[in-house]
Amino acid sequence: MDPLVALGLFIGIPVGLAAVIAIFVMVPRGKYGSDAAEDITPGSALITSAPATPNPAVLPTTTGASVTGGAHGNW
Amino acid sequence: METGEVMTLNPSSRADIEKVVGVARDICGYEFAVYVGDLENGRESAIAMHAGLHDPDSGVLLVIDPKRRTMDIVTGSRVRRTLDDRACEFALLSLRSSLQADQLVAGIRDSVMMLAEHARAPRTLHLDEPA
Numbered sequence: 219m220d221p222l223v224a225l226g227l228f229i230g231i232p233v234g235l236a237a238v239i240a241i242f243v244m245v246p247r248g249k250y251g252s253d254a255a256e257d258i259t260p261g262s263a264l265i266t267s268a269p270a271t272p273n274p275a276v277l278p279t280t281t282g283a284s285v286t287g288g289a290h291g292n293w
Numbered sequence: 294m295e296t297g298e299v300m301t302l303n304p305s306s307r308a309d310i311e312k313v314v315g316v317a318r319d320i321c322g323y324e325f326a327v328y329v330g331d332l333e334n335g336r337e338s339a340i341a342m343h344a345g346l347h348d349p350d351s352g353v354l355l356v357i358d359p360k361r362r363t364m365d366i367v368t369g370s371r372v373r374r375t376l377d378d379r380a381c382e383f384a385l386l387s388l389r390s391s392l393q394a395d396q397l398v399a400g401i402r403d404s405v406m407m408l409a410e411h412a413r414a415p416r417t418l419h420l421d422e423p424a
Contacts, residue, residue: 262328262329262330262331263302263307263328263329263330264326264327264328264330264342265307265310265311265314265326265327265328266314266324266325266326266327266346266347267311267314267315267317267318267324267325267326268315268318268324269324269347269348269351270318270322270323270324270347270348270351270352271318271322271323285370285373286340286343286349286367286368286369286370286373287367287368287370287372287373287376287377287378287381288354288365288366288367288368288378288381289365289366289378289381289382289384289385290335290336290363290364290365290366290385291363291364291365291382291385291386291388291389292362292363292364292389293362293364293388293389293392293393
């Protein structure tokens with residue numbers, strides 16, 4: 219191998235690897251907590267869990283209409 | 294309190310609430326949903342929204358309307374067997390105190406966990422503890 223080519227590879231490969239690593243390190247990946255002003259989601263939000271677990275022990279409802287319960291309040 | 298400014302959900306708050314409703318569902322097996330936003334017809338809108346869940350009979354919906362400063366809990370017919378209306382009122386009391394302190398996510402977390410603990414069916418001998 220030509221000594222000049224060997225010297226080029228000897229210097230070029232580490233420099234190239236260092237450049238690639240530097241690019242990966244410098245590229246920002248995600249935002250941090252100080253950018254909260256852009257994170258605000260306007261409007262309403264409905265957040266649901268997974269569907270209820272089927273319970274074979276529960277008897278089926280005989281009445282067609284489902285009666286809802288719960289509570290209402292103000293603050 | 295300036296409603297509308299505080300009562301919005303950023304992605305981290307949404308993630309927290311998603312985690313809470315997931316944990317609540319794991320505790321009692323019922324579907325949980327939380328809605329924060331405008332309700333045109335009050336509780337009627339909340340009941341209509343509850344009817345849109347996967348299984349309304351086994352679903353619990355917590356609704357907060359920041360504009361009208363109202364909060365509602367809607368439970369399905371199957372959930373009512375273990376989660377009565379009195380327990381829902383207790384959860385709303387806890388939520389009210391948190392909302393008055395501008396702690397939306399903490400209030401939702403506490404009230405949803407309270408509902409889940411109440412909705413958990415009592416352990417049954419020979420069914421929950423096989424020999």
